[in-house]
Amino acid sequence: MTLLENYAQIVGEDVIHHLELLAANLQGMKVVHVNSTREGGGVAEILHWLIPLKRELGIDAQWEVISGTDPFFSFTKLMHNGLQGKRVELHPDHLAEYERVNEMNAESLRQTLEEADLVFIHDPQPAALLQFIPNRRGKWIWRCHIDASRPFRPVWKFLRAFVEPYSASIWSLSEFAQPLPHPLYLVAPSIDPLSEKNIDLGHDELSAMYHKWGLDPERPIITQVSRFDRFKDPIGVIRAYRMVREFSPIQLVLAGGGAADDPEGEEMIRRVKENAGTDEDIHVLLLPSDDHRTINAFQRISDIVIQKSTREGFGLTVTEAMWKSKPVIGGDTGGIRLQVVDHHTGFLVTSPEGAALRIRYLLKHRDQLTEMGEKAHHFVLENFLVTRHLREYLTLMHAVMFETRERIETW
Numbered sequence: 001m002t003l004l005e006n007y008a009q010i011v012g013e014d015v016i017h018h019l020e021l022l023a024a025n026l027q028g029m030k031v032v033h034v035n036s037t038r039e040g041g042g043v044a045e046i047l048h049w050l051i052p053l054k055r056e057l058g059i060d061a062q063w064e065v066i067s068g069t070d071p072f073f074s075f076t077k078l079m080h081n082g083l084q085g086k087r088v089e090l091h092p093d094h095l096a097e098y099e100r101v102n103e104m105n106a107e108s109l110r111q112t113l114e115e116a117d118l119v120f121i122h123d124p125q126p127a128a129l130l131q132f133i134p135n136r137r138g139k140w141i142w143r144c145h146i147d148a149s150r151p152f153r154p155v156w157k158f159l160r161a162f163v164e165p166y167s168a169s170i171w172s173l174s175e176f177a178q179p180l181p182h183p184l185y186l187v188a189p190s191i192d193p194l195s196e197k198n199i200d201l202g203h204d205e206l207s208a209m210y211h212k213w214g215l216d217p218e219r220p221i222i223t224q225v226s227r228f229d230r231f232k233d234p235i236g237v238i239r240a241y242r243m244v245r246e247f248s249p250i251q252l253v254l255a256g257g258g259a260a261d262d263p264e265g266e267e268m269i270r271r272v273k274e275n276a277g278t279d280e281d282i283h284v285l286l287l288p289s290d291d292h293r294t295i296n297a298f299q300r301i302s303d304i305v306i307q308k309s310t311r312e313g314f315g316l317t318v319t320e321a322m323w324k325s326k327p328v329i330g331g332d333t334g335g336i337r338l339q340v341v342d343h344h345t346g347f348l349v350t351s352p353e354g355a356a357l358r359i360r361y362l363l364k365h366r367d368q369l370t371e372m373g374e375k376a377h378h379f380v381l382e383n384f385l386v387t388r389h390l391r392e393y394l395t396l397m398h399a400v401m402f403e404t405r406e407r408i409e410t411w
Contacts, residue, residue: 003056003194010193011387019387022394023057029401030060030138032116034109036076036125038065040257040289041227042189042316043122043145049192049386050393057394064112066105066126071097076125077264082155083124083148084231084311090154099128106132118397120170127162139167139400145189145313147334149175168400172314172335185396188338189314190389191323191380197292198323201300209297213283215251220363223253223302225295225320228268231311233331236352238275238282240308243356245281248363255285255298299324303369304362308355312336319384322346322376327369329358339384345376 008016031054035043047063054061068076075094082088106113106129113119113129117138121127123145130140142163148156148171156178163169163180170185171177177184191198210217222241226232234254241252254272257265269286276282287294299305305321307330314335318328322339328346330336340346347358362369 003053006194007387011381011385015387015391019057019391019394022391022398023054023059025402026394026397027058028060029117029397030062030115031118031120031397032062032064032112033120033122034064034066034113034126034129035122036066036068036073038063042314045192045195045197045316046189046389047122049195050390053386053390062112064109066101066109066129068101068105068125069097072101073125079124079155079159080146081231082152083146083159085150085152087152088155090158095158102126102128103132105129118401121166124159127159130165131162141168141170141396141400142166143170144176145172147173147176147311147313148178149173149334151178168396170396173338176313176334183399185399187389187392187396188335188384189316189319190384190386191316191319192386193323195292197296198320199296201293201297206297206301209294209301213253213285214280215253215283215301217301220248220250220303221253221301222250222304222306222359223255223298224306224308225255225298225317226307226309227256228254228265228272230264230268231309233308233310234268234272235275236310237306237308237355238272239352240306240355240359241282243353244359244363247360250359250363251281251283253283253285253298253302255283255287255295257287257289295320296324299326302326304329304359306355306359307331307336308349308352309333309336315339319380322373322384323380325373325377327362327372327376329355329362339379341375341379345372345379 004016033047037044051061051063075098078088113133114135119138119140120143122143166182168183169180170187172188174186224237244250273284276284299321305326305328307315307318309331312334318330318336318339321328328340329349330340332348332350340348342348349355
């Protein structure tokens with residue numbers, strides 16, 4: 001059975017037929033995606049399913065990952081934080097290293113990028129590649145997965161010089177987008193329901209999780225799954241847990257790891273462990289980036305899932321939890337707002353106190369907890385699965401590649 005046939009069992013044959021129609025005029029087109037890491041973070045997860053599906057639809061799709069130095073990734077982490085509004089200091093040697101590493105990667109990828117019909121560059125790390133490929137024949141699109149709604153202006157000014165020449169850019173939400181002299185498109189991220197992180201798991205496998213990780217199956221479990229990053233606010237989650245713990249005997253799981261292009265992760269992990277202290281009911285778990293089945297199981301055995309981010313590009317862990325029929329208590333920010341419909345699929349909060357209040361409410365009103373979880377699953381089915389994401393990518397490719405045509409026939 002093909003990938004598309006497997007998805008048809010979830011979303012229906014009509015959805016798959018629509019994808020095949022959209023791909024008909026793109027057969028054989030060479031499409032290259034470039035990002036900065038093959039494991040860790042939502043971008044890599046999206047590309048892991050997007051590339052095989054494009055290939056199955058007859059598109060010559062491939063995925064390239066740039067290499068870089070420690071100073072390069074330290075600087076691009078500063079850029080990431082700056083785009084999310086943090087004041088950062090830009091040093092001339094950092095700026096020079098950013099261009100040098102991009103030029104080095106341009107040399108190694110030159111033939112692939114020059115021959116491509118369409119190139120998707122993901123996020124700031126490889127954004128400067130375009131200026132080092134002057135003989136490109138295809139269209140280039142910059143894909144920003146970051147909440148850049150209120151960037152630190154010097155960072156955006158620096159990055160804008162590299163992304164202005166692109167043929168188009170893609171953003172997750174309209175409020176994230178910055179003015180640019182080319183067409184801007186909106187494409188929300190999505191999850192793969194057939195991946196190890198989202199498939200159904202058996203009762204025995206889920207039951208084994210309690211013993212393996214020292215959890216009590218008789219007490220509620222509250223879980224946040226995410227990279228250990230300051231904008232994910234894991235310390236705020238610990239504060240919320242302690243407020244609830246005064247009234248209810250709960251357990252907290254903070255599960256995640258780091259991404260290869262995030263040099264700040266180790267310091268945040270140290271701070272989280274320090275705040276957790278000796279509390280045996282706070283489980284800080286450092287998991288490999290490819291341990292998707294464990295993440296899946298944690299989300300399924302949890303009573304409530306939290307994503308208390310203070311800034312968030314989209315928040316695929318929110319989508320994953322909702323797919324598993326869990327109500328999500330999420331930070332009132334970025335792409336979380338697009339998913340958590342307040343009082344319907346979960347709750348939006350702005351403080352540890354607010355998170356604690358909502359946790360206590362849901363634990364006390366179990367019928368509403370179940371109802372919210374069911375609504376959350378249906379909301380993801382209709383809006384945030386890979387098939388919708390792929391449909392929008394294919395439509396966008398038509399718009400960029402055939403911009404001079406008033407009408408494109410797909411049957």
